[in-house]
Amino acid sequence: MSSPSESHRERLKQAQKIMEQPSDYKVCEGCGSIVTVRTTACPSCHAYKFDETEPRVVAQAKALAKRQANSVLSSDLA
Ligand SMILES: [Zn+2]
Numbered sequence: 001m002s003s004p005s006e007s008h009r010e011r012l013k014q015a016q017k018i019m020e021q022p023s024d025y026k027v028c029e030g031c032g033s034i035v036t037v038r039t040t041a042c043p044s045c046h047a048y049k050f051d052e053t054e055p056r057v058v059a060q061a062k063a064l065a066k067r068q069a070n071s072v073l074s075s076d077l078a
Helices: 004-018 054-067
Strands: 025-028 034-036
Touching: 004 054, 025 054, 034 054
Parallel strands: none
Antiparallel strands: 025 034
């Protein structure tokens, strides 16, 4: 089991990865989760609408890293 601070570090690392490669990810319009572009339905809220624009993905990755959101990052789905 990893400590909360450790999982926060993981989250930051993941956010970093997303910011470096935003074209591999998209943002769920329903709940704001970041998922990989191959995802068809959001695993959190089952929405089918996504925003794939890179500025949106980068902004969302930053926001998630900052506030340790409950929203899912793609690492949580592995
Ligand atoms: Zn969603």
